[in-house]
Amino acid sequence: MLPFLKKKSEAAAAPLVPAWHPNFRNYEKLPDIKVVRTAFFVNGAAVSGALALLIYFGMQEWQIHGLKVQVAEAQRQIDQNKPGSDKSVALFKKFQSEEARIIEVDNFVKSKQVVSDLILHLGQTLPANIAFDGLDLRDTGLVLRLTVRGTSDAALGYATGYLEQLRADKKLSVFEEFSITTSTRNPTSGRLAVELFFKLRVASAKKP
DSSP, X not given: OHHHHHHXXXXXXXXXXXXXXXXXXXXXXXXXXXXXXXXXXXXXXXHHHHHHHHHHHHHHHHHHHHHHHHHHHHHHHHHHHHHHHHHHHHHHHHHHHHHHHHHHHHHHHHHOXXXXXXXXXXXXXXXXXXXXXXXXXXXXXXXXXXXXXXXXXXXXXXXXXXXXXXXXXXXXXXXEEEEEEEEEEOTTTOOEEEEEEEEEOOOOOOOO
């Protein structure tokens, strides 16, 4: 009994060596037994990328279309309002021109002295050999008519000296030019009739 058991035990302990046989399997032709194939992930990623690009470009096209619609609407409003705008601009330019004229007239009126004050001042500065005959305040200036005693040369010298005196008078600063327009001898009185002209200084209107 013992030798028999020992032999069986040795036989069981011996290593099992598979029997050798050739492998004729063609792995390329064997079916794919994977549950999820690799091509599925590749195709899914490609489709997802294509969809993402399609959505992105679609949104861009939609925004561009919206901008084009807004631009077209704005241009339509501009074209619709352009006649009224051009008319308003023309009226504004006409208003500016009229305003400049009004300002010029207002400055001219304000620059005029009160006639009574002017006569008093001229009377106070009048030389002994000169007398007033008349005074005419016009839009362009002042015409002063005088009678000067003395010979022709002396009377003309008195008139010229008086003109220089008035030209240097600061109270007459509203006038910018002083000149003798006429000088004639009165045959009846023998005196010299002189006419002076003081050109009024007009302040220029400010440009808008």
